[in-house]
Amino acid sequence: MIAELSEAASLVATPEGLAFIVVGVALGILVGSLPGIGPPVGIALILPLTIALEPWSALSLMFALYVGAMYGGAISAIIVNVPGTPGAIASTFDGYPLAKQGKARPALEISVLASSFGTVLSAVLLILAAPVLVTVILLFGTPEYALIAIFGLTIIPLVSQGSMGKSLMVAAFGVLLSTIGMAPMTPTPRYTFGSVQLIDGLEFVAILLGVFAISEMIKLSAYEGSISETISDGDDRKADGGSSAVETGNEHDTEAAGTEPAEESGLLGRVWEIYVRNPVSFVRSMLIGLVIGFVPAAGGSVSNIVAYAAEKQAADDPETFGEGNVRGLIASESANSGTISGALVPLLAFGIPGSATTAIILGGMLMHGVRPGPGLFESEVHVSYATFLAVVLAGLVLLLVGLATVTRMSVFTKVDTDLIIPIVVILCVIGSYSLNLNYMDLLTVLGAGLVSYLLLKYDYSLVAFIMGVILGPIVESNVHRSFQLGDASIFVSSYIGIALVALIVVSLVGPPLKLLHRRYVAG
Amino acid sequence: MNWEEKLLILVIGSISVAMLVGSFNYSTTEAFMPRASALLVVFFGCVVIAQEYVLTDDDGGTSLSDRIDRVVDEESDDHFGIEQSTRAYDVPYLGRSTSYRIVVAALLVGYIGAIYLAGLFWPTVIFLGIYCKVMSLDRRSVLVLYAITLFSLYVFGWWLETPLFQSQLDWLLVPGVEQ
Numbered sequence: 001m002i003a004e005l006s007e008a009a010s011l012v013a014t015p016e017g018l019a020f021i022v023v024g025v026a027l028g029i030l031v032g033s034l035p036g037i038g039p040p041v042g043i044a045l046i047l048p049l050t051i052a053l054e055p056w057s058a059l060s061l062m063f064a065l066y067v068g069a070m071y072g073g074a075i076s077a078i079i080v081n082v083p084g085t086p087g088a089i090a091s092t093f094d095g096y097p098l099a100k101q102g103k104a105r106p107a108l109e110i111s112v113l114a115s116s117f118g119t120v121l122s123a124v125l126l127i128l129a130a131p132v133l134v135t136v137i138l139l140f141g142t143p144e145y146a147l148i149a150i151f152g153l154t155i156i157p158l159v160s161q162g163s164m165g166k167s168l169m170v171a172a173f174g175v176l177l178s179t180i181g182m183a184p185m186t187p188t189p190r191y192t193f194g195s196v197q198l199i200d201g202l203e204f205v206a207i208l209l210g211v212f213a214i215s216e217m218i219k220l221s222a223y224e225g226s227i228s229e230t231i232s233d234g235d236d237r238k239a240d241g242g243s244s245a246v247e248t249g250n251e252h253d254t255e256a257a258g259t260e261p262a263e264e265s266g267l268l269g270r271v272w273e274i275y276v277r278n279p280v281s282f283v284r285s286m287l288i289g290l291v292i293g294f295v296p297a298a299g300g301s302v303s304n305i306v307a308y309a310a311e312k313q314a315a316d317d318p319e320t321f322g323e324g325n326v327r328g329l330i331a332s333e334s335a336n337s338g339t340i341s342g343a344l345v346p347l348l349a350f351g352i353p354g355s356a357t358t359a360i361i362l363g364g365m366l367m368h369g370v371r372p373g374p375g376l377f378e379s380e381v382h383v384s385y386a387t388f389l390a391v392v393l394a395g396l397v398l399l400l401v402g403l404a405t406v407t408r409m410s411v412f413t414k415v416d417t418d419l420i421i422p423i424v425v426i427l428c429v430i431g432s433y434s435l436n437l438n439y440m441d442l443l444t445v446l447g448a449g450l451v452s453y454l455l456l457k458y459d460y461s462l463v464a465f466i467m468g469v470i471l472g473p474i475v476e477s478n479v480h481r482s483f484q485l486g487d488a489s490i491f492v493s494s495y496i497g498i499a500l501v502a503l504i505v506v507s508l509v510g511p512p513l514k515l516l517h518r519r520y521v522a523g
Numbered sequence: 524m525n526w527e528e529k530l531l532i533l534v535i536g537s538i539s540v541a542m543l544v545g546s547f548n549y550s551t552t553e554a555f556m557p558r559a560s561a562l563l564v565v566f567f568g569c570v571v572i573a574q575e576y577v578l579t580d581d582d583g584g585t586s587l588s589d590r591i592d593r594v595v596d597e598e599s600d601d602h603f604g605i606e607q608s609t610r611a612y613d614v615p616y617l618g619r620s621t622s623y624r625i626v627v628a629a630l631l632v633g634y635i636g637a638i639y640l641a642g643l644f645w646p647t648v649i650f651l652g653i654y655c656k657v658m659s660l661d662r663r664s665v666l667v668l669y670a671i672t673l674f675s676l677y678v679f680g681w682w683l684e685t686p687l688f689q690s691q692l693d694w695l696l697v698p699g700v701e702q
């Protein structure tokens with residue numbers, strides 16, 4: 001393990017790698033604090049620019065951006081009550097009340113500490129657990145691999161937005177589009193209409209840019225000013241109250257629930273107080289985030305709410321949650337950051353992303369020649385270690401950068417969307433064309449963007465669609481390989497296979513049966 | 524279900540049916556996945572339509588996300604969920620107003636179409652100009668946007684060696700510019 005760790009460190013902990021981690025964290029905080037942008041769009045935009053970088057510099061940049069953006073989402077959540085990312089929804093519950101009480105600065109410091117703690121500890125845990133993980137991962141053969149990919153598709157409706165029918169429809173549509181190009185088992189081009197531009201299928205990065213960036217920009221174009229202003233206009237609570245408190249460090253006498261540190265003590269004293277007074281909240285929420293990260297398509301948007309609910313349930317003073325209890329903020333931020341490492345496990349082991357952002361990171365890994373699979377926890381375990389090490393370093397850099405910039409970040413929450421839209425659109429167009437100099441990629445960005453905007457508008461899950469695109473080829477190649485090994489019974493020839501088949505059936509049949517049962521009970 | 528959602532389902536359904544029909548050109552092995560996924564799209568599309576017109580979903584959904592949304596609604600009355608258009612664009616000469624989303628989508632279609640004809644550079648510059656005009660941006664914002672755009676074009680053209688002036692046709696090339 002020591003040898004592999006040192007090999008991993010030689011990939012990541014280089015001066016160049018560390019520089020890109022600092023840049024990534026800073027960029028991540030920026031994109032996370034801009035409501036409507038978030039980590040998927042941020043990483044998708046940066047992806048084409050990384051072509052010219054060394055693979056591990058590029059990957060470190062992406063992981064660091066992910067880590068920074070998870071914290072960045074809390075900035076607008078606390079200051080203007082608008083979560084910058086879906087993973088920061090629960091941070092508004094207690095973060096904004098703290099800001100209203102003039103405690104925006106301590107709230108932001110708590111967010112930095114919780115995000116850094118969740119990121120670092122979850123990654124360290126996975127580094128230590130890698131020898132155990134590998135024994136589990138190696139139990140998965142080709143049929144189990146196919147089944148876990150199918151399970152990844154069927155579980156989407158349970159964890160993502162929209163109705164089950166809508167999610168499964170767009171997931172199947174994503175799988176269908178993934179069949180364009182060369183068939184995996186035979187050298188036959190499908191649906192290419194004789195065009196060499198389609199031989200390799202639709203470019204994954206172009207689809208990502210269309211789905212996550214273009215659709216979001218079309219959505220944002222309807223709003224005047226910044227998103228935070230748009231949202232807060234109808235709110236009688238003034239957003240400026242929070243931001244001015246951050247900038248001046250002004251403290252009111254209002255007592256908030258929880259155990260926030262006294263402003264009079266120095267920064268190190270406050271940091272120490274926060275960690276010492278709330279150790280259980282930090283650890284419990286990080287573990288919740290870590291475990292939810294393993295579930296395909298769940299991600300930080302689910303973990304922060306679940307951890308918040310768990311923290312509230314465990315508290316002696318649940319009535320103070322929602323009124324500025326620091327433990328609520330710790331729960332949300334520690335959980336969404338703990339999810340980062342958790343979501344990387346199925347990505348590295350099976351190529352199955354645990355969130356929209358890891359789906360884009362998968363595109364980056366493939367672009368830079370890192371192909372996920374069980375081997376990354378066996379013969380090439382140093383690659384997994386390097387990934388988690390990059391996350392640990394990004395978490396530590398976040399602690400420094402986040403605390404150093406805590407009084408200066410509110411300005412980003414008020415950037416006019418009219419200025420963001422053309423920059424994102426132009427970067428998407430130039431970036432996607434730069435990948436292969438293929439005009440088909442531009443048409444893919446356009447088509448994916450327009451269709452995804454409508455999907456977004458009518459509550460069809462974009463995550464389900466992108467998971468279909470990613471998992472389609474995995475399902476197809478592994479199902480074919482399984483049938484070369486035996487007949488259909490091969491899928492239930494192991495306990496894992498039986499368990500996975502049962503999970504697939506339950507995830508498909510459970511929700512409709514539950515609905516029917518409720519209707520029956522309701523008469 | 525309004526016309527946009529009907530259009531969306533029609534587009535997805537049409538592509539799926541076309542690919543389903545096209546799958547008969549391939550061997551059983553090659554056709555299995557496209558055929559299965561196309562049939563699933565059609566099946567779940569029918570389920571969505573049936574849910575809309577026949578069934579009434581009175582419990583607000585069964586997914587974890589739905590349950591979380593309910594928690595969010597209870598905890599916070601203004602979470603990030605912007606769906607309503609807040610401003611309209613008055614189309615010049617036509618005397619009609621339309622959504623800015625349609626305007627941006629149309630600009631995007633024109634922008635990518637223009638790249639086919641004239642390469643990346645000039646369509647990008649013109650797209651930005653029209654966008655600034657449509658959004659009525661002030662001079663300072665326009666200058667900032669042009670600075671960022673030209674810098675991006677420079678980075679992609681120089682660092683990533685993207686041919687900025689090469690169109691998909693062999694006309695409208697700028698004389699003397701290295702492609």
